Amino acid sequence: MRFLPGLLLLLSQVSPLAHAELIDDVFDRGELRIALEANTPPFNFKEDGKLVGFEVELGELLAKEMDVRTSFLTTDDTDLLSGVESGKYDVAINHIALTAELQDRFDFSEPYRQAPxxxxAxxxxxxxxxxxxxxxxxxxxxxxxxxALSNKWLEEDRSKPVAKAE
Known part of the structure; x- marks a missing residue:
């Protein structure tokens, strides 16, 4: 019986159920860490030293809906996705097109813009x-x-699937 607490501790460390979910980390911090490059107008860029753009405002809306703060972390393309993989960032909102190659490495939200x-991530x-x-x-x-955000920044609404020509 004296080995039971140690055995339970060991099992909890190797059990997949013991793995903390990202949502728990986000809620515990009270903030969503969003990585972006901040160099691609109108998606995300700096204007007068302030981070602005379609994806910046989208990130703010989503964090508000999730009832957490936003923390935008600007990075370059070499660190963007590797930082998400390592847990340095919670998400990357950086006009990422869904590809088969990326599906092997990441999970994704539903699309926020169609075609592509x-x-x-x-x-x-x-x-x-x-x-x-x-x-x-x-x-x-x-x-x-x-x-409204699409119309403001992109001057078009591609939040819904694009109708195919007949």
Missing amino acids: DLVI FQKGNPAFKTSLDKALQRVKADGRLK
Whole structure:
């Protein structure tokens, strides 16, 4: 019997159920760490020293819907996705097109822009985070805020699938 606490501790460390979900980390911190390059107008860039753009405002809306603060972390393209993989950043919102190669490395939100499908990348294996992020995105789409944001920054609405020509 005296080995039981040690055995339970050991099992909890190797059990997949013991792995903390990204959503828990985000809520514990009270902030969503968003990586972007800040050099691609109109998606994300600096204007008079302030971070602005479509994806900046989208990140703010999503964090607000998730009831957390935003923390934008600017990086370069070599650190952007590797930083998400390592946990340095929670998500990358940087006009990332959904590709088969990236699907092997990351999980993604549903698309926030169509043709091509632009998605938010985060670490694999975080289903509760995906659900929370997708629900936040769905609310932003449903009430027209994503459309307004698309019209403001991109001068078009591509938040819905593009109709195919017949």
